[in-house]
Amino acid sequence: MEIKILGPGCAKCKTLDKLTHEVVEKNGIKATIIKVEDIMEIIKYGVMSTPALVIDEKVVLKGRVPSADELKQLLTK
Amino acid sequence: MKSYKWLLPIILLGLWILIYFNLQLVTNWLIDDIFKLTQGKHITDALRFFIFEVPKVLLLLVLIIFVVGIIRSFFTPERTRKALEGRSLFTGNIMASMLGIVTPFCSCSAIPLFLGFVESGIPLGVTFSFLIAAPMINEVAVILLFGMFGWKVAAIYIGTGLVIAISAGWVIGRLKLEKHVESWVYEIKADHAEGEEEKIRLTDRIQAGYTAVKEIVGKVWIYIIIGIAVGAAAHGYVPESFMANLMGKSTWYSVPLSVLIGVPLYSNAAGIIPIVSVLIEKGVPLGTALAFMMAVIGLSLPEMIILRKVLKMRLLLTFVGVVTIGIIIVGYIFNTIY
Structure with a gap:
């Protein structure tokens, strides 16, 4: 599974990046996590509010940081 | 469990009203009966202003940010x-x-x-x-x-x-x-494919209200206290x-x-x-x-x-x-x- 965190580097984007790493490690999810900071790349996903979470090229969450539980559900679905 | 989630905001609102409309009473009681400060002095007025305004503004902030958080969950x-x-x-x-x-x-x-x-x-x-x-x-x-x-x-x-x-x-x-x-x-x-829009239930919206309060009030409360303190202190001194x-x-x-x-x-x-x-x-x-x-x-x-x-x-x-x-x-x- 490929996880992308889209965000130009605001505080919430960093929080989401950190949280994703934590959840992935804690639950032994096999995934590569990529942080995308390039604004052109971000726009290509049609995202207008950051941070956004992309799983296997599909935007599953945007504009907010989810709770650890919600994130786990998204990642293990 | 479901009814509990409904109940909590209502109980909190009741508490909010109770506190908000008794602030002046409590402030006067603190200033006049507990601290027994001399009426009419600058410091007494400043303190009365501070003790009254800080909880008042914070209460307003919490309530309105909560409501705004819920409203905003409708506008992406x-x-x-x-x-x-x-x-x-x-x-x-x-x-x-x-x-x-x-x-x-x-x-x-x-x-x-x-x-x-x-x-x-x-x-x-x-x-x-x-x-x-x-x-x-x-x-x-x-x-x-x-x-x-x-x-x-x-x-x-x-x-x-x-x-x-x-x-x-x-x-x-x-x-x-x-x-x-x-x-x-x-x-x-x-990419303009809308994808499926996130399904948002009412409980999620209430949660959005709590999150907004935590995020925003958690960040700004200190400025408000400083602001009111400055306002209280400056009253008549500069x-x-x-x-x-x-x-x-x-x-x-x-x-x-x-x-x-x-x-x-x-x-x-x-x-x-x-x-x-x-x-x-x-x-x-x-x-x-x-x-x-x-x-x-x-x-x-x-x-x-x-x-x-x-x-x-x-x-x-x-x-x-x-x-x-x-x-x-x-x-x-x-x-x-x-």
């Missing part, structure tokens, strides 16, 4: 964009400014939002109306103005903010500056004429001067309130103080630097210029009326 940038697509210039400016108030916005999202709007064909002027209203008419600023100066000042702030956003966006639209957007912006092809001479009504340049000082400065809405409360306390006219506040939170150097990535210098300067002039005009109008 995607929906706002859809609502604005295909609008004519003037109607578009009005709608964009109003949506700018309720759509969740953070200055770090300014670029993706700008690109997303322009890419889907929303006119530049309409996009700017949104970009002006969103940071300037800030819910924290409105609540604080309401709590400290009353509903009239808060309403004036919202009203004039809207007028500036609408007219500045309209002017920028009429100037036909599309070619001064960096050319790569028009080459972007974004020579009244000093500020009033510098920024007073009689000096014609007070409005442009305070706006020019305010533009490059950046502070969040909560941080600026202490300063505004001191200015007004010290006899700076309302229009000048509000103009200063709008300049600080509506325009900022960091935001300009971010926007420079998508706007050529000429358009960026036009944007700053038009908004600055708008704020100055509003400042003058209010100083004349009040």
